[in-house]
Amino acid sequence: MKKQIRSFLYILLSGILWGCLGLFVRTLNNAGIASMDIVFLRAAVTAVAMILYLFIFHRPLLQIRLKDIWCFLGTGIASITFFNFCYFKAIVLTSLSVAAVLLYTAPAIVMILSYILFHESFTARKGIAIAMTFVGCVLVTGILTEHNSITANGILYGMGAGLGYALYSIFGRYAIERGYHSLTITCYTFIVTAFASIFFTNVKNVAGVVFSSPEFVLLALALGLICTVAPYLLYTLGLKEVDNSQAAIIASVEPVTATVIGLFVYQESITIAKILGILLVLGGLAVCQKK
Helix, strand or coil: CHHHHHHHHHHHHHHHHHHCHHHHHHHHHHCCCCHHHHHHHHHHHHHHHHHHHHHHHCHHHHCCCHHHHHHHHHHHHHHHHHHHHHHHHHHHHCCHHHHHHHHCCHHHHHHHHHHHHCCCCCCHHHHHHHHHHHHHHHHHHCCCCCCCCCCHHHHHHHHHHHHHHHHHHHHHHHHHHCCCCHHHHHHHHHHHHHHHHHHHCCHHHHHHHHCCCHHHHHHHHHHHHHHHHHHHHHHHHHCCCCCHHHHHHHCCHHHHHHHHHHHHHCCCCCCHHHHHHHHHHHHHHHHCCCC
């Protein structure tokens, strides 16, 4: 039971750290770095940091079996790169709020895939928790109260983002079952992501902005360490004691965190609907946990 509680807290904290991503993305966007460039920057910083750390302190963890490379191609390309590409396309074709809501179809996708692939139980408790967190995300993003343009392509890309987001839990679980440490999984995930995303990136522009001042160097390091290394390590650790569908529900605290940051840091508006949405997400987290 103590291990389950610890794993719950790991995943909860990972969702909170992911929710802080907007602080760094907005600053980098304002400095002239495009969204897909940020994906590459985030992956590259994370990969370099992880390789250096493992090489110095845990060199055996850098070893993987060639026959298991598909697990890391899954987490790096099928999940992280594909998810970001679809998510940013959805934002362009629809709106941020619509894209965010479509992204949070991920817990339901995880539950279905985990039921098929890992024979995880499909319980009423999980169903209620998914419904509560999804409705909560709808309310938090303001999709019902704000004007949004919705297109068929936007919906397809949004659903693709949800699928990509969900696939990290699936491929991460396969890697864990093959005996890989969370440090190894995170390291190779972002090595693959960095190589895959470089084809969509203006590397010269990214380097020019990042190395223009010490502040931007620190910002890039924080983007990789605080909003990537730490949450992905925590999330992968949590998968050891919490099943995939529960983990995806718990991580739904991410948009709540982003909303709270928007309120206090950027003085964004708060409504009754958003407050209700936050309460529903938190309630969904409570429901998905066993007594």
